[in-house]
Amino acid sequence: MSNKIVLLPGDGIGAEVIYAAKDVLEAISKKFNKSFEFSSFDIGGIAIDNHGTPLPDETVTACKEADAVLLGAVGGPKWDNNPSELRPERGLLGIRKALDLYANLRPVKGFEKLLHASPLRQDIIQGSDLLIVRELTGGLYFGEPSERRDNGNSVVDTLSYTRKEIERIIDKAFQSAQLRNKHLTSVDKANVLESSKLWREIVEEKKAQYPDVTVEHVLVDAAAMKLITNPTDFDVIVTENMFGDILSDEASVLTGSLGMLPSASLAEDGVGLYEPAHGSAPDIAGKGIANPIAMILSAAMMLRYSFDMNDEAQAIEDSVENVLNQGYHTADLKSNDGKLVNTTEMTELIVKAI
Ligand code: NAI
Numbered sequence: 001m002s003n004k005i006v007l008l009p010g011d012g013i014g015a016e017v018i019y020a021a022k023d024v025l026e027a028i029s030k031k032f033n034k035s036f037e038f039s040s041f042d043i044g045g046i047a048i049d050n051h052g053t054p055l056p057d058e059t060v061t062a063c064k065e066a067d068a069v070l071l072g073a074v075g076g077p078k079w080d081n082n083p084s085e086l087r088p089e090r091g092l093l094g095i096r097k098a099l100d101l102y103a104n105l106r107p108v109k110g111f112e113k114l115l116h117a118s119p120l121r122q123d124i125i126q127g128s129d130l131l132i133v134r135e136l137t138g139g140l141y142f143g144e145p146s147e148r149r150d151n152g153n154s155v156v157d158t159l160s161y162t163r164k165e166i167e168r169i170i171d172k173a174f175q176s177a178q179l180r181n182k183h184l185t186s187v188d189k190a191n192v193l194e195s196s197k198l199w200r201e202i203v204e205e206k207k208a209q210y211p212d213v214t215v216e217h218v219l220v221d222a223a224a225m226k227l228i229t230n231p232t233d234f235d236v237i238v239t240e241n242m243f244g245d246i247l248s249d250e251a252s253v254l255t256g257s258l259g260m261l262p263s264a265s266l267a268e269d270g271v272g273l274y275e276p277a278h279g280s281a282p283d284i285a286g287k288g289i290a291n292p293i294a295m296i297l298s299a300a301m302m303l304r305y306s307f308d309m310n311d312e313a314q315a316i317e318d319s320v321e322n323v324l325n326q327g328y329h330t331a332d333l334k335s336n337d338g339k340l341v342n343t344t345e346m347t348e349l350i351v352k353a354i
């Protein structure tokens with residue numbers, strides 16, 4: 001049986017790193033005798049240029065028919081002044097909504113070899129290994145109304161959730177904690193926001209169903225501080241869409257670079273989408289120096305979550321670690337080893353290690 005994978009390269013370095021992941025998957029296919037079938041579709045800025053919309057219908061259809069989707073990144077200065085319906089980010093929000101990808105899983109694990117690449121003290125980050133479970137199809141990024149009023153002189157955004165939307169993400173987080181170190185931190189702003197009060201109530205209701213998991217509630221501002229002062233206190237963090245967006249970029253500091261962080265976006269049952277946590281990095285796009293590891297580790301998550309290929313996923317993760325341990329690094333990862341490599345070279349090293 002062939003596994004159908006849709007590639008959505010997108011813009012900027014998205015298109016550079018996605019083919020790195022494809023090369024790695026082809027190496028896995030050879031080594032483990034698995035069959036992957038790839039097709040590519042436009043999303044984001046390139047889709048605006050080619051089709052006049054950030055999310056063409058054919059892209060949505062192809063994703064729905066696929067077994068899994070790999071996405072690079074969207075966006076760039078070229079489209080920054082477009083009206084909001086012609087923004088690349090609309091494509092991304094649209095595909096998350098179309099596939100009902102409500103759960104975004106972002107593992108943050110420091111590689112031993114990269115401890116020095118973080119600006120944080122090594123004794124603080126040593127041993128940090130956490131998973132951020134971010135709600136992805138509700139909250140502030142989707143609430144209506146979201147508009148300008150009074151001739152543009154006042155604005156409104158809306159943070160709205162239904163009970164069902166909160167329950168399913170909380171369940172996913174508890175289940176994820178059961179598979180890890182059985183500690184869940186729910187992050188909210190329950191001292192101010194009504195939405196957070198319901199969120200907290202639901203966590204309290206649900207915890208009886210998961211007696212093996214310990215639970216704590218932390219306000220988002222305190223969580224932001226704890227994440228970089230006591231990161232080893234965390235196992236699984238569950239939070240609202242925008243809080244999760246911000247905290248996961250912050251958590252990337254633990255790993256040394258945004259270029260190291262993969263993510264999985266999952267539906268209740270249906271196709272999963274896998275993408276790096278970083279964006280299209282216009283400042284380095286076209287230079288061939290992007291770190292492909294976040295994208296490659298996202299492909300590993302795809303093997304694990306969508307295809308149940310645990311050994312294959314592990315082979316990718318071990319190969320990445322192996323190459324880093326040899327001292328190789330891309331420009332975003334500071335190192336004194338002097339083994340600076342570009343995107344293609346890093347990819348070839350990982351392929352060879354596999
Ligand atoms: P960004 O993540 O693209 O870049 C932030 C910084 O990290 C830049 O200095 C960049 O060079 C560096 N960086 C990111 N990934 C890297 C990698 N793999 N290797 C080496 N360095 C890397 O975030 P930024 O600059 O805020 O946004 C740029 C564009 O990307 C915007 O249009 C934004 O809307 C879009 N974006 C798209 C996302 C997505 O498609 N999922 C997520 C975040 C931003």
Ligand code: MG
Pocket residue numbers: 245246249277
């Ligand atoms: Mg973000």
